Amino acid sequence: MAADLLGCVLVRRAGRTLLAGRIVEVEAYLGTRDPASHAFRGRTRRNEVMFREGGHLYVYFTYGMHYCANVVTEEEGVGHAVLLRALEPVQGTVAMHRRRSAFHPRVEERHLTDGPARLCQAMDIGRAENGADLCGTTIFIAPRPAEDPRPTIGRTTRIGISSGTAHRWRFFIKGNSWVSRRPA
DNA sequence: CGACCGATTGACT
DNA sequence: GTCAATCGGTCGG
Numbered sequence: 001m002a003a004d005l006l007g008c009v010l011v012r013r014a015g016r017t018l019l020a021g022r023i024v025e026v027e028a029y030l031g032t033r034d035p036a037s038h039a040f041r042g043r044t045r046r047n048e049v050m051f052r053e054g055g056h057l058y059v060y061f062t063y064g065m066h067y068c069a070n071v072v073t074e075e076e077g078v079g080h081a082v083l084l085r086a087l088e089p090v091q092g093t094v095a096m097h098r099r100r101s102a103f104h105p106r107v108e109e110r111h112l113t114d115g116p117a118r119l120c121q122a123m124d125i126g127r128a129e130n131g132a133d134l135c136g137t138t139i140f141i142a143p144r145p146a147e148d149p150r151p152t153i154g155r156t157t158r159i160g161i162s163s164g165t166a167h168r169w170r171f172f173i174k175g176n177s178w179v180s181r182r183p184a
Numbered sequence: 185c186g187a188c189c190g191a192t193t194g195a196c197t
Numbered sequence: 198g199t200c201a202a203t204c205g206g207t208c209g210g
Contacts, residue, residue: 161190
């Protein structure tokens with residue numbers, strides 16, 4: 001399930017720099033039975049990756065300027081994915097800050113990776129990463145480090161959607177300061 | 185083809 | 198708290 005990703009570490013190899021962040025906030029989007037999901041109306045060119053076998057990265061472009069990244073989770077043809085909403089920087093924070101600064105002046109440290117589009121900027125995830133194989137070596141997800149405590153998980157409705165608002169499919173690590181914000 | 189709008193963000197009152 | 202930015206996807210005519 002989506003909450004199982006909490007505490008895992010997203011690793012990104014960009015050239016010589018290694019970027020990594022602990023996943024602290026996610027949302028589940030459940031395909032054709034979820035009106036908030038891009039997959040609700042079936043498979044199209046845009047959402048095609050969502051319907052692939054689990055283990056692929058679905059990256060979409062929105063609001064004319066932002067990218068957001070999802071982990072595809074089910075078997076071929078299903079269309080479920082988990083949106084990565086916030087990371088806690090673990091490795092490569094200087095490079096993350098540099099990438100964020102290239103887009104906006106005066107990036108505060110606390111806003112490095114605390115949002116779905118912000119983390120894509122920081123982790124250098126864009127159109128080229130749509131469909132990436134997470135079993136590869138350039139972007140992948142490592143299990144929760146053994147020395148990390150099992151996270152205490154909070155749960156709310158999802159953020160920024162106008163349908164499917166009743167479902168509490170947003171999950172986050174309670175007390176973690178990198179969680180993006182509270183739902184409306 | 186035109187209109188509408190979005191799984192967001194940063195700037196500003 | 199409010200609001201504009203900015204453009205591809207989707208849908209109606």
